[in-house]
Amino acid sequence: MLTKIKEVIDRGDRFLITSHIDPDGDAIGSAFSMYWALDSLKKHPLVYLRDKVPSRYEFLPRPTHLTNAFPHESFDAIFVLDCGNLFRVGEGYEQLKDMGYLINIDHHKTNETFGLINMIDPDASCTAELLYFLYEHLHVPMSLDMALNIYTGILTDTGSFRFGNANSSAFFISGKMLQAGVKPAYVSQMVYNNHPKERFKLLGLVLSGLEAFDNDKIVMTHVTNDMFEEAGASKEDTDGFVEYIKEIRGVEAALLLRQVPGGYKVSMRSRGTMDVSHICALFGGGGHRNAAGCTIEGNLGQVENRLKEALKVQ
């Protein structure tokens, strides 16, 4: 697999690197690290992300060639990173297959293997982990620009090394990133201690809507457009809210419903063996056993009812 990808990179020059909408630390860390890896190989990469980089990730060494406008061009290859399906890239995703040789690199077990090459490992902690092994195979020297991005991908996707996916590779690679100059206290400071106060006003509203079912095994809350307005907050301020309510004693699954046009984007997190990717798949979404998402059409009551039905709670 690594050899096949190396051949494509050796042969080509212009590469597109993309990842999912609402990019998280792994999407950004993966895309940016790959940009710097290809740049150091004297290639010409471009990173396309539909959405802007959330402010907490603005400290990451960002590509010189980064765009939020869909590139209607041809490339020698297109790397789709951290996307369980192509749809997650956002509008225009159907065109990607005609724009270049599609390479899919991901760690979602629900991955739909839409690439001509599919490097999928559900046991990897994050996509940045898989890319680390690719860069080793390509003999790319580990720069600080790459290391900061890779470390941030691992740190954020493992919930600061707290989730079940915090495997030995995650720690091993993180150690290597520290050797390359990453300062963990600095990264934590930038990613976690850098919030606008509006986030906490919104958190207050979100927590007051908390509902618990089945002896607190399932907890659910929501954020509406009105709540965003009242708090003066934006959708990136909700990052981490669902993990927060998962800290309640006895919780097996935590859900956050965020209003989007026509319905609600649902973020689900679980502890232990409960598989929320199955629940999300019922609604056309997906993800991992302990972290998954989907979008459901309808008003708040309708969406809540459909979820309660799927989760078999009243």
Ligand code: 5GP
């Ligand atoms: P989040 O709740 O943070 O948006 O997403 C949690 C996990 O579920 C992530 O790994 C993400 O890639 C996946 N996920 C979120 N929303 C969707 C979706 O609509 N479809 C699919 N296939 N996966 C999703």
Ligand code: MN
């Ligand atoms: Mn990921």
